[in-house]
Amino acid sequence: MADDKRQALRQAAEAKVWIFDLDNTLYPAHCNLFDQIDRRMGTFIQNFLGIDAAEARALQKQYFRAHGTTMRGLMTHHGMDPQAFLDFVHDIDLSVLPAAHVLDEALARLPGRKIIFTNGSVRHAERITEHMGIDRHFEAIFDIVASDFVPKPDAGPYRTIVAQHGIDPAQAVMVEDIVRNLEPAAAMGMITVLVRPADAGAGAGAEAPPDYVRHLVHDLPDWLHLVSDTLAAPGQVPGPAPGG
Template sequence: MTDKSALPDPADFAHVSEWVFDLDNTLYPRHTDLFSQIDKKMTAYVRDLLGLDHDAAREVQKRYYRDHGTTLQGLMLHHGIDPSDFLEKVHDIDYSWVKPDPALGAAIKALPGRKFIFTNGDTPHAERTARALGILDHFDDIFDILAADLKPKPAPETYDRFLARHGVHKDRAAMFEDLPRNLVAPHALGMRTVLIVPTNLDRVFDEVWEHEGRDGAHIDHITDDLAAFLLAAVA
């Protein structure tokens, strides 16, 4: 049986010319104090909107995230909120926690072909994050939740929209993600799939369902070191 967590054989990526990366907890490690800030902002948003205490608001937030792909989608469907207001408030965070990652930048720059960020967040957040990492200039474009017409991953139609918008050839594409469920559709499309995991799952995951499917057939590779993985993939 193939060890999915082993460094890749370059032959497995010889056909890839379209490199697609999720943003949060993928291009930077989960232990970076960034998405945790967004998570707290989302809880506060739900609390203020619905007049709930912290624990009840967090339960609603996480339920919407689980059931609808994003907390935003759940709030739009059930409460008709203004998505622009939500995105602005939850991304009002301190980006100084994100440090430059020269190794990752060099690895992404060396990839042959086009590179994209495909995120359930918005473009300003993706730009600020990628700029802080020192990797923004290596990407051809960003496909965000607004480009997705506010329909988040893992909805299959969102991947179709991404492919069509950028003319991405699915049989020459690889998708990098930290959530197993967000790799189901790319795998079905014929994209090579890579799951990014933290070095200590038990410590950083507070939602058990988030890593359900990690051992699924739709995951081609697993890594906890994106830069090293990319360098090996094109060696």
């Protein structure tokens, strides 16, 4: 088992490109940052359509299920300006984000190019990574605008990011907190990493991940340290990461 683990980690360490989701992936889900976004979506819909909070909430979730993002549903059915939506919903308080010293160190040690792939906006990703002090590690942010407002897990944006950034999927790792967003990456040949908090509980989403998920990770900085350690000491089984 130790040999299998070491080999899987080494394969990830030898990847040429790392593709990271943003929300609830690069920062811990317990920050509840997306809850702020979720509430602002509801407020935007109320104001935009002139409906009450209950109606807005129902429509928000209906569009998310049907179109992959609430924004896409509003664009499709109401001709909404997506930029106005993105600007409003991402105007959030980042003070809840913790210091990211361990993640910063882990990204610095990790070989390979690093790109953010998000259903949010470039500005949203920039604000978060700058606040966390990790923006220097990423060469590009591929956002919902770059994907022509088609969200993950539609396969189109995956093909676009690979083409635009010269990525060989067989030499890439994709890191996500939403399991369905990893399926297209796995189909292209990428190593897939699902980030799920250890205290996720026994509810929906806590079941064993599907076969297309290569690694299930509870602490991303700790796991990235383990990946780097396989190159630093390839003959040893990785131990706990610094600060992990």
